[in-house]
């Protein structure tokens with residue numbers, strides 16, 4: 299079992315004119331490659347801040363984040379951008395699709411700087427749209443797709459760079475229970491079949507059940523790290 303991500307005592311203080319907020323307080327944990335991690339906790343407990351710090355979009359005030367032996371807190375902005383481009387896919391609650399771009403154009407966005415030709419970019423994007431079952435919707439605009447389909451386009455975009463990690467911030471927050479299950483099952487599938495490590499923030503106890511590892515935050519402090527073995531068929 300390989301450790302992919304190690305977090306040692308990270309603290310994040312947001313400083314503003316009116317004062318400061320301790321969003322994370324000495325949080326520590328280690329994630330094994332291929333884990334499906336659910337991150338739960340009340341609103342304002344630091345879940346989004348944790349994902350942003352892990353992806354290098356914000357820097358922790360103190361502590362270290364080690365991805366495959368590389369210290370992200372010591373990396374330059376350029377190295378962090380490179381780390382994200384090569385290793386990270388994002389899935390957000392509001393799908394964050396560009397409204398005036400078609401499904402395939404949205405999926406192609408991260409390939410912009412890849413050095414691939416337009417034909418290669420199209421072929422790759424079509425293949426990934428096929429993977430999420432939307433090959434026949436590639437020329438549709440987001441408004442012409444259901445919420446579940448829009449989230450699948452967002453997942454295809456997150457997968458396009460073949461990431462090692464997917465960070466999902468309330469990916470089912472805007473979906474009804476049926477579509478939520480569809481998206482969660484799909485995340486589980488790519489987690490299992492492609493061994494992509496998933497870190498998913500969620501409010502929903504049913505969604506959190508998908509994690510084999512659970513992190514619960516309360517006021518910026520981690521109060522549980524719970525790991526369960528993947529359920530086996532024979533009891």
Ligand SMILES: Nc1ncnc2c1ncn2[C@@H]1O[C@H](COP(=O)(O)OP(=O)(O)O)[C@@H](O)[C@H]1O
Nearest residue numbers: 312314319321340341342343344345346347348
């Ligand atoms: N950019 C920011 N500037 C100042 N305070 C922030 C900022 N982002 C988040 N916070 C504060 O940090 C705390 C944790 O926020 P957040 O990580 O968004 O929590 P969650 O995702 O669990 O709802 C909250 O008190 C929030 O108001």
Ligand SMILES: [Mg+2]
Nearest residue numbers: 345346347467
């Ligand atoms: Mg949040």
